[in-house]
Amino acid sequence: MRPRLLMACLATVFLLPNTTARAGDPKWKQHTINGKSEFEAAGVFDVDGDGHLDIVSGETWYRGPSWESHHIREVKRQGTYFNDFAVFPLDVNGDGHEDFLTCSYFGQDVGWVEHPVKLDVSWTYHQIDRPGPSEAAWAVDLSGDGVPDLLPNTVNTVVWYEIVRKAGGKGYELKKHDFGKAAAGHGVGSGDVNGDGRIDLLTPKGWFEAPAEPSSETWAWHPEWNLGATGIQILTKDVNGDGLVDLVYGMGHDYGLFWVEQAKGTDGQRTWHRHPIDKTIASVHALMWADLDGDGKDELITGKRVYAHEIEPGATDGSVIARYLFDRARKEWTRHVIFQGEPAKNAPAEREKRLALRDFPTGTAGTGLQLTAIDIDKDGDLDLVCPGKSGLYLFENLRIAR
Numbered sequence: 001m002r003p004r005l006l007m008a009c010l011a012t013v014f015l016l017p018n019t020t021a022r023a024g025d026p027k028w029k030q031h032t033i034n035g036k037s038e039f040e041a042a043g044v045f046d047v048d049g050d051g052h053l054d055i056v057s058g059e060t061w062y063r064g065p066s067w068e069s070h071h072i073r074e075v076k077r078q079g080t081y082f083n084d085f086a087v088f089p090l091d092v093n094g095d096g097h098e099d100f101l102t103c104s105y106f107g108q109d110v111g112w113v114e115h116p117v118k119l120d121v122s123w124t125y126h127q128i129d130r131p132g133p134s135e136a137a138w139a140v141d142l143s144g145d146g147v148p149d150l151l152p153n154t155v156n157t158v159v160w161y162e163i164v165r166k167a168g169g170k171g172y173e174l175k176k177h178d179f180g181k182a183a184a185g186h187g188v189g190s191g192d193v194n195g196d197g198r199i200d201l202l203t204p205k206g207w208f209e210a211p212a213e214p215s216s217e218t219w220a221w222h223p224e225w226n227l228g229a230t231g232i233q234i235l236t237k238d239v240n241g242d243g244l245v246d247l248v249y250g251m252g253h254d255y256g257l258f259w260v261e262q263a264k265g266t267d268g269q270r271t272w273h274r275h276p277i278d279k280t281i282a283s284v285h286a287l288m289w290a291d292l293d294g295d296g297k298d299e300l301i302t303g304k305r306v307y308a309h310e311i312e313p314g315a316t317d318g319s320v321i322a323r324y325l326f327d328r329a330r331k332e333w334t335r336h337v338i339f340q341g342e343p344a345k346n347a348p349a350e351r352e353k354r355l356a357l358r359d360f361p362t363g364t365a366g367t368g369l370q371l372t373a374i375d376i377d378k379d380g381d382l383d384l385v386c387p388g389k390s391g392l393y394l395f396e397n398l399r400i401a402r
Contacts, residue, residue, distance in 0.1 A: 025293060025336055026292055026293055026381070026397045026398065026399040027398040027399070028338050028339070028395045028396065028397065028398065029395070029396040029398055030339065030363070030365065030393055030394075030395055030396075031067070031393065031394040031395075031396060032363065032391065032392075032393060033055055033057075033062050033067050033385075033391075033392040033393060033394055034057075034060070034062070034069065034391060034392045035362060035363065035391040035392075036357060036391065037057060037058065037060070037387065037391055037392040038058075038080070038082065038356070038357065038388075038389045038390075039057045039058030039059070039075070039082050039084055039368075039387055039392070040081075040082070040085065040305070040368035040369040040370070040387055040388055040389060041057065041058075041084055041085050041086050041087050041102070041136070041368065041369050041370040041387055042055055042056065042057035042058075042087055042368075042370055042372065042385050042386075042387035042392060043055070043056050043057075043086075043087030043088055043089055043100055043370070043372065044056075044089075044372050044374050044376060044385055045089035045098045045100075046098065047061045047063070047098065047115070047119070048063065048119060049097075050063075052064040052065055053374070053376050053378075055067070055385060055392070055394070056072070056087050056089075056100060057084075057087065057387050057392050058072075058075050058082055058084050059071060059072055059073060059074060059075050059084075060072060062392075064376065065377065067394075070119065071122075072113070072122065072123045073113065073122050073123045073124075073125065074122075076106070076107070078105075078106040080307065080310065080354075080355065080356070080389060081105065081106065083104035083105070083106050083107040084102055084104065085102065085103050085104055085105055085134060085135060085136050085137065085369055085370075086101065086102050086103045086134075086136055086137035086138075086152070086369070086370060087100050087101075087102060087370065088100055088101040088102075088137070088139045088148075088150065090112070090163065090172060091115075091171070091172075092112045092114070092126075092171055092172055093114065093170075093171045094166070094169075094170035094171030094172070095115075095117070095171075097115040097116075097117065098115055099112050099113060099114050099115045100112065100113050100115075101137070101139075101150050102125075102137075103134035103136070103137045103150075103152045103154075104134060105133045105134055105135050106133070107130075108130050108131070108132050108133050108134070109127050109128070109129065109130045109131075109134070110127075110128050110129050110130075110131065110134060110137070110150065110152055110161065110174075111125055111126050111127040111128045111129075112125075112126050112128060113125050113126075114126060128161070128174050129161070129174075129176055131152070131154045131156075131157055131159045131176075131178075132154045132155065132156040132157055133154065133155050133156060134152040134153060134154045134155075135153050135155060135186070135232070135369065136152070136153050136232045136285065136286070136369040136370065137150055137151060137152035137153065137232075138151045138188075138189075138190070138232060138233050139151070140160075140190040140199065140233075141199060142160050142162070142177075142190065142199055142201060142210065142214055143162045143163075143214050143215050144198060144199065144210070144214050145215075147163050147165075148163065149161060149162050149163050150163065150174065151188060151190060151201070151233075152188075153186070153187060153188040153232045154184065155184060155185065155186055156181060156184055157178065157179075157180065157181045157184050158178075158179035158180060158181075158183050158184050158188070158201070158203055158208070159176060159177065159178050159179065160176075160177050160179075160201065161174040161175065161176055161177070162174065162175040162176075162177060162215055163175075175215070177215075179201070179208060179219065179221075182205075183203045183205050183206060183208070183221065183223075184203065184205075185203055185204035185205055185229070185230075186204065186228075186229035186230060186252055186253075187203065187204045187227065187229065187230030187231060187232055187233075187234055187249065187252060188201070188202065188203055188232055188233065188234065189201075189202035189203075189230075189232070189233035189234025189235060189236070189247075189249070190202060190233060190234075190236075191234075191235060191236025191237070191245065191247075192236060192245060193207050193209070193222075193236060193245055193262075194209065194245070195243075195244070195245055196210075198210035198211075198212075198214065199214075200219075201219065202233075202234045202236070202247070203234075204225075204226065204227040204228060204229070204230050204234070205223055205225070205226055205227075206221060206222050206223035206224050206225060207221075207222050207224065208220070208221055208222075209221075209222060224270060224272060225247075225260065225272050227247075227249055227260075228251065228254075229251065229252045229253050229254070230249045230250065230251065230252055231249060231250040231251070231252045231284045231285040231286065231287050231302070232252075232285060232286065232287070232369070233287055233288070234247060234248075234249045234287075235247070235248040235249065235287055235288070235289065235300070236248070237289065237298075239259050239261070239326050240261065240326075240328055240331065241328050242263075244261075244262040244263065244264070245262060246259055246260060246261050246262050247259065247260040247262075247272070248260075248277070248287065248300060249284075249287070250281070250284025250285070250287055250302060251282075251283075251284055252283065252284065252285050252305075252308060253283060253308055253309055253312045253313075254282065254283075254312070254313050254314075255279055255280070255281065255282045255313055255314055256276065256278075256279055256281070256282075256284075257276070257277040257278040257279075257281050257284055257302065257324070258274050258275065258276055258277055259274075259275055259277055259326075259333075260272050260273065260274045260275070261273045261274075261275060277300070277324055277333045278322075278324065278333070278335055281302075281303075281304055281314075281320060281322075282304055282312075282313055282314020282315070282317055283304050283305045283306075283308040283309075283312065283314055283315070284302055284303070284304065284305070284367075285305040285308060285367060285368070285369055286302060286303070286305070286367040286368065286369060286370055286371040287300065287301070287302040287371075288300075288301050288302070288371055288373065289301070290373035290382055291382065292323055292373065292381070292382050292384075292397060292399075293323075293399065294381055294399055294400075299323045299324065299325055299336075300323065300324040300325075300326075301321075301322075301323050301324075301371060301373060301384070302321075302322065302324070302367060302371070303319065303320050303321035303322060303338075303339070303366055303367035303371075303386070304317065304319045304320050304321075304366050304367065305366055305367055305368055305369065305388065306319050306356050306360065306364060306366035306368075306388045306389050306390045307354065307356045307359075307389050307390075309351075310351045310352075310354035311351040311354075315344075315347075315354075316343050316344040316345075316347045316359070317343055318340060318341040318342050318343040319339070319340075319341035319360070319364050319365060319366040319388075319390070320337060320339065320340050320341065321337075321338040321339040321365060321366065321367060321384070321386060321395070322335050322336060322337050322338055323335075323336045323338060324336070338384065338395055339365045339386075339395065341360065341361065341363075341364040341365065341366075342360070342361045342364070343360075344356075344359035344360045346359070347359040356388070356389035356390040357389070357390060357391070360390050363391070363393075364390040364391065365386050365388065365390065365391065365393040365395075366386065366388035366389075366390060367386055367388065368386065368387040368388035368389070369387075370387060371384065371385075371386060372384070372385040376394065376396075377396065379400050380400045381397040381399045381400045382397055383395060383396050383397045384397070
């Protein structure tokens with residue numbers, strides 16, 4: 001018999017985050033890949049097969065380590081947005097060259113962009129499906145087969161695409177799993193909510209429990225919370241070390257970064273209690289876990305999406321990219337700043353006249369819709385690739401001296 005579901009009680013106490021530095025904190029060097037780029041997604045892979053990692057963002061790939069630019073394709077612009085909201089490398093057609101998966105909000109589709117054999121010709125876009133407006137996506141192994149699947153934030157429906165190797169072993173196809181419209185919202189996520197070893201699918205309205213056979217069996221729906229318009233992803237982690245998995249999320253179009261503590265009621269059912277991480281940060285869209293300081297423990301990495309909407313709470317605030325650590329003994333979070341920008345001091349009052357490249361100081365970095373932590377210079381620590389409407393930047397982790 002399925003246990004009774006308990007709706008969440010989200011009790012919030014607002015506190016300012018502690019911003020601190022400690023011995024062993026990484027130092028960062030900001031590199032401008034393209035200070036004029038307005039694309040909000042970027043992926044990292046070896047485009048030309050020379051052994052160096054390259055950056056792919058929007059219409060361009062940048063050859064590492066010199067970062068010279070090369071045209072890929074034309075991408076449609078819609079106001080201050082481009083129909084290129086994700087870049088995840090995958091050799092879709094099995095020809096030995098890395099293609100990439102993508103999605104779009106205004107195009108309302110997911111698809112893949114084919115890497116040509118000759119790099120001096122345009123890359124070809126192939127539509128896979130048209131599930132609805134997709135604001136960003138993430139690569140997550142929801143099927144449990146060891147291969148990351150595509151989880152778009154399709155705001156009108158809940159859907160994921162299982163990446164399945166084709167018969168004969170050459171290339172992949174994407175198998176659609178549609179969970180309907182009722183649980184959809186602004187934000188999506190993944191993690192093992194109930195500690196059974198399987199990756200569940202999270203939405204702002206609750207979570208779908210992964211069955212023993214995620215590709216073929218029904219996922220049970222648990223409407224246990226209502227988080228509002230969140231970022232991507234909604235994350236999970238046992239934050240306080242009590243053996244129960246908690247949630248971590250940010251507000252996509254308002255102020256606030258939160259964690260939601262899982263507990264057990266007197267009847268043994270799950271309860272959820274919200275606590276602040278940082279109430280001063282706005283427009284949190286991209287969140288991830290990564291070990292940037294090399295201590296073997298993942299940290300929360302996130303920041304402000306510059307002009308997520310040109311008019312919303314905190315829209316003109318100075319951008320920030322930061323890592324957050326939770327001290328279990330003191331039961332508090334500390335913020336460790338990677339980048340702190342200046343506000344847009346003279347932004348026009350009218351939304352249609354605002355433009356990030358004009359309103360914010362040169363060199364302003366944000367997290368956009370995709371954040372990549374990868375050892376791009378192969379020196380033994382993780383660096384950060386940060387695209388956004390105010391430019392495309394690489395933050396070199398200087399933790400390990402060359």
